[in-house]
Amino acid sequence: MNPIHSELKTGDASWQRVQGNIVRGHGVASGTGVDRRYPAGTLQMQRRIFAERGLDLSPFHDGTLNLDIAPLSFNLAHPTHTFRQVEWTHLHPPEDFSFSRCRLIVKNQSYKGWVYTPHPDTKAAHFQPPSMLEIIAPFIAGMTYGSRVDLMLDPAEINLIDPAAAAIPAP
Numbered sequence: 001m002n003p004i005h006s007e008l009k010t011g012d013a014s015w016q017r018v019q020g021n022i023v024r025g026h027g028v029a030s031g032t033g034v035d036r037r038y039p040a041g042t043l044q045m046q047r048r049i050f051a052e053r054g055l056d057l058s059p060f061h062d063g064t065l066n067l068d069i070a071p072l073s074f075n076l077a078h079p080t081h082t083f084r085q086v087e088w089t090h091l092h093p094p095e096d097f098s099f100s101r102c103r104l105i106v107k108n109q110s111y112k113g114w115v116y117t118p119h120p121d122t123k124a125a126h127f128q129p130p131s132m133l134e135i136i137a138p139f140i141a142g143m144t145y146g147s148r149v150d151l152m153l154d155p156a157e158i159n160l161i162d163p164a165a166a167a168i169p170a171p
Contacts, residue, residue: 015103015152018160020067020133022147043116043136046088046097055081055099057114057136064116064134065104065143067151073130073161076100076117080157095119100157104137105150113137115158 043062050057079098087094096119104111114136133151143149153160 014155016155016160017105018069018072018151018153019148020069020151022143022145022149023066023068023132024145042088046086049086049088050081050083050097050099053081053083055083055114059138060113060136061139064136065140065149067133067135067149068129068131069133069151069160070129070131071163073163074133075159075161076157077155077159078157079115079117096121099136101154102133102135103152104135104140105152106140106143106147110152111137111140115153 043057043064047057047062076098079100081099082096083098084096085094086097098117098119100115100117102113102115104113116134116136118134135151
């Protein structure tokens with residue numbers, strides 16, 4: 001089975017679907033941003049360390065798709081992988097990272113990926129708004145800023161938070 005492209009399986013029926021827009025990020029994961037401390041990109045620097053800890057990201061692009069799901073936000077429930085105190089650069093203290101399985105649906109094609117979450121409490125810079133999911137995925141031709149895509153998430157791994165639902169008083 002192709003590690004990055006697949007059909008949704010029956011077991012995925014409980015997964016939640018959310019729509020979002022691809023937006024410009026900081027460009028540090030790919031090394032294309034204005035912060036030139038990581039010219040090859042942070043993902044390239046971290047890839048070997050994650051593989052040593054059990055997560056092989058080699059089938060995926062060296063960058064993230066930044067998916068804005070506003071007005072929704074998210075929090076981690078039980079990610080597939082959490083790596084603590086990852087020393088991947090001498091430029092700042094170690095960081096914690098979590099990865100949750102996901103599927104991007106683009107033009108009726110399903111692509112396996114990972115929600116990549118550097119923990120804000122250990123992150124040195126380049127913070128994201130609470131409605132932003134960073135997705136590690138294969139290179140997908142035709143993806144541009146403003147592209148609207150569907151994302152499938154396992155609710156056991158990631159909770160979606162709807163501020164409108166929280167505003168409705170319970171009966």
